[in-house]
Amino acid sequence: MVWDWGYAWTILPELLGALVVTIEITLLGSVVALLLGLVIAVIRRARIPVLDTVVWAFVEFVRSTPLLVQVFFLYFVLPRFGIVLGAFAVGVIGLGVHYATYTSEVYRAGIEAVPRGQWEAAAALSLPPSRVWTGVVLPQAVPRVLPALGNYVISMFKEVPLLLGIGVIEVVNKAKELSSDTFRPIEPYTIAGLLFLALSLPASILVRRLERRRAAI
Amino acid sequence: MPPSEPMIVFDGVEKRFGDHVVLSELDLTVAPGEHVTLIGPSGSGKTTILRLLMCLESVNAGTISVGGSYLSHMERRGQLVPADEKHSREVRKRIGMVFQQFNLFPNMTVRGNLIEAPTRVLGLSKDEANARAVELLDLVGLGEKIDAHPAQLSGGQQQRVAIARALAMRPDVLLLDEVTSALDPELVAGVLALLRDIGETTDITILCVTHEMGFARDFSHRVMMFDGGRVIEDAPPEQLFGDPRHERTRTFLRAIVGQ
Numbered sequence: 359m360v361w362d363w364g365y366a367w368t369i370l371p372e373l374l375g376a377l378v379v380t381i382e383i384t385l386l387g388s389v390v391a392l393l394l395g396l397v398i399a400v401i402r403r404a405r406i407p408v409l410d411t412v413v414w415a416f417v418e419f420v421r422s423t424p425l426l427v428q429v430f431f432l433y434f435v436l437p438r439f440g441i442v443l444g445a446f447a448v449g450v451i452g453l454g455v456h457y458a459t460y461t462s463e464v465y466r467a468g469i470e471a472v473p474r475g476q477w478e479a480a481a482a483l484s485l486p487p488s489r490v491w492t493g494v495v496l497p498q499a500v501p502r503v504l505p506a507l508g509n510y511v512i513s514m515f516k517e518v519p520l521l522l523g524i525g526v527i528e529v530v531n532k533a534k535e536l537s538s539d540t541f542r543p544i545e546p547y548t549i550a551g552l553l554f555l556a557l558s559l560p561a562s563i564l565v566r567r568l569e570r571r572r573a574a575i
Numbered sequence: 576m577p578p579s580e581p582m583i584v585f586d587g588v589e590k591r592f593g594d595h596v597v598l599s600e601l602d603l604t605v606a607p608g609e610h611v612t613l614i615g616p617s618g619s620g621k622t623t624i625l626r627l628l629m630c631l632e633s634v635n636a637g638t639i640s641v642g643g644s645y646l647s648h649m650e651r652r653g654q655l656v657p658a659d660e661k662h663s664r665e666v667r668k669r670i671g672m673v674f675q676q677f678n679l680f681p682n683m684t685v686r687g688n689l690i691e692a693p694t695r696v697l698g699l700s701k702d703e704a705n706a707r708a709v710e711l712l713d714l715v716g717l718g719e720k721i722d723a724h725p726a727q728l729s730g731g732q733q734q735r736v737a738i739a740r741a742l743a744m745r746p747d748v749l750l751l752d753e754v755t756s757a758l759d760p761e762l763v764a765g766v767l768a769l770l771r772d773i774g775e776t777t778d779i780t781i782l783c784v785t786h787e788m789g790f791a792r793d794f795s796h797r798v799m800m801f802d803g804g805r806v807i808e809d810a811p812p813e814q815l816f817g818d819p820r821h822e823r824t825r826t827f828l829r830a831i832v833g834q
Contacts, residue, residue: 479678482629482671483692483744484664493691497682 366545369536373546376532377553383449383528384515390454391514392507395461396500400491402462403469417459425456426520433524449521457514464506468499502572508565512558529553580643582607582748582780583628588637588647590623590804597623598804601637607747608778612791612812615801616827621784625750628782629672630663642669642747668696671741672750675757677733679725685712685736686721689743697744704743711739715769731762735769742773749773751783755790763787770794788831792816800824 401413420428429452432443443451472495480490519530527535533546585603589596598620605611613621626632627639628646638655639647648655649662658666679688689708693699699707712718715735717728725733734754741749751770755763767790774781774794785791791798791812798815800808800823808821819825 473676473678475674475676475678476680478629478631479672479674479680481631482667482674483740484668484696485692486664486695487660489695493695494680494682498680 361548362542362545365540365542366549369546370549372536373529373532373549373553376527376529379446379526380515380518380528381557383446383453383518383521383526384511386450387453387457387514387518388511390450391457391461391510394455394458396465396496398458398462399465399469403466404487404491417462420456420459425452425517426523428452428456429521429524445521445524445526448524449518449526452521453514453517457510460510461507464503464510465499467506468503469495471502472498505565505569505572508561508568512561512565515561516554516558580607581605582609582642583782584638584640585624585627586638586640588627588639589635590620590627590632591635596804598627601804601806603799603806605780605782607780609797610774610781610783610795612783612785612795612798613801614785614788614791614798614827619801620804621799621801622752625672625752625782625784628670628748628750630658630667633657641666668744669747670750671744671746671748672752673734673737673741673754675753677725677730677737677757679733679737679740681725684722684724685717685728688725688736688740692740693743707743708739711742712736714742714772715739729762730758731765734758734762734766738766738769738773746779748780748782751781751785753784753786755785755787767794786831788816788828800827802827 398413398417401409404410429448432448432452433445436443476494476498477490480494485493518526518528521528522531522534525531529550530547533550536546537543581604583603583605585601588598588601588603590598597618601620601624603624613624615621623632627634628641630646634647637647638645644666645655645658646663646666647658649658650656679685680691683691686705686708689711690699690701690704693704693707694701709718709721712721715738717732717735717739720728720732720736725736728736738754754770755766758766767787770790771794773779783791783795793812795812798810798812799806800815800819800821802823808815808819808824810820815824816828819828
């Protein structure tokens with residue numbers, strides 16, 4: 359079996375189309391992960407009674423079960439309770455929530471790194487708690503964890519193919535479809551892999567550069 | 576508030592960290608406009624007094640009042656209950672604090688640091704707060720640094736900005752927690768001169784923890800020597816430094832001078 363350039367060219371547009379879906383899910387999933395993770399981190403650090411424990415239990419649960427189980431649960435089980443979500447939405451929510459438990463840890467580390475004196479100065483000025491967070495703590499905590507957050511976005515991008523289990527037509531699912539239609543697996547899977555590489559690698563380099571720049575400050 | 580009423584009252588205050596008693600049965604009264612310096616070995620409880628006033632710690636027993644209102648407690652249905660966060664914040668608006676480590680907000684400019692609390696807490700307009708910031712920066716001699724970031728300033732300059740930030744709240748009480756301890760020696764004099772100036776030109780009640788005995792001597796109306804969580808000597812500076820009554824005070828002062 360040899361590489362067929364002609365065939366490779368004909369399937370490229372379809373795979374690129376599927377890559378767009380992958381990117382969309384990654385971006386929307388990142389929005390969920392970055393926002394929800396922040397909310398989780400703040401709730402845990404602010405030690406809001408009851409809510410804090412609920413969030414803790416939720417985070418432990420999500421982190422201790424496979425992403426695929428969570429995705430299947432959202433897609434196959436929730437409809438039994440009348441909650442029907444499309445495969446795309448399940449992908450965004452499933453990945454987003456799963457990664458929120460990781461980004462919450464990243465935010466937590468960033469928040470812990472803000473010196474105690476900053477909290478005390480904010481308290482001494484009688485700033486209300488909401489402003490202590492938005493004006494003092496988060497503007498110092500978030501910039502220093504941007505590289506770590508970036509790494510999770512890249513990880514999430516590479517986990518999107520997991521969604522082929524619920525029929526999302528992302529890159530790998532598309533490649534699988536093409537290869538079973540034509541009995542030629544080599545071109546579709548190779549191109550699929552290269553497409554991930556073409557995006558992940560520059561993104562990783564960008565994150566590493568950001569890391570170095572932050573370390574230099 | 577009649578002038579005779581004290582500005583700060585500690586009534587039977589006790590503070591423990593676990594089994595360790597930091598303050599025991601402390602009674603302390605500071606009159607409006609009075610400058611009181613707290614001295615004593617580290618761990619003697621003097622910094623805890625400032626932290627209690629700032630509500631960074633809470634009392635285990637006793638009460639603290641500022642300007643006639645309870646700080647540590649609040650009245651609810653005729654009963655005295657521990658203050659909640661909101662009540663503390665309200666009373667604490669009257670108190671400003673300057674820290675050893677300056678603690679300016681590095682994510683804001685000098686202007687941002689100065690207008691943050693006046694706009695957010697006192698409800699001043701941006702223009703009013705800005706005018707206040709400009710005026711105070713002139714007072715501390717850093718008018719031209721208004722748009723600088725804290726990281727661009729020397730330690731002495733940062734501390735002056737921190738003093739201006741505390742004053743921007745127009746506090747009745749100013750707490751100074753070893754404000755020159757983290758400064759390079761050549762920058763100390765400038766900050767102390769500024770504090771003397773503030774002491775002379777305002778009627779703010781000032782509570783000061785310091786190791787600068789020369790400053791304590793000419794700045795304070797009263798000096799309190801702490802040891803083991805108690806006030807062991809409370810006297811005007813001339814007497815406490817010139818003719819200390821208590822042996823522990825003498826030993827402490829000798830050790831400080833010896834440094």
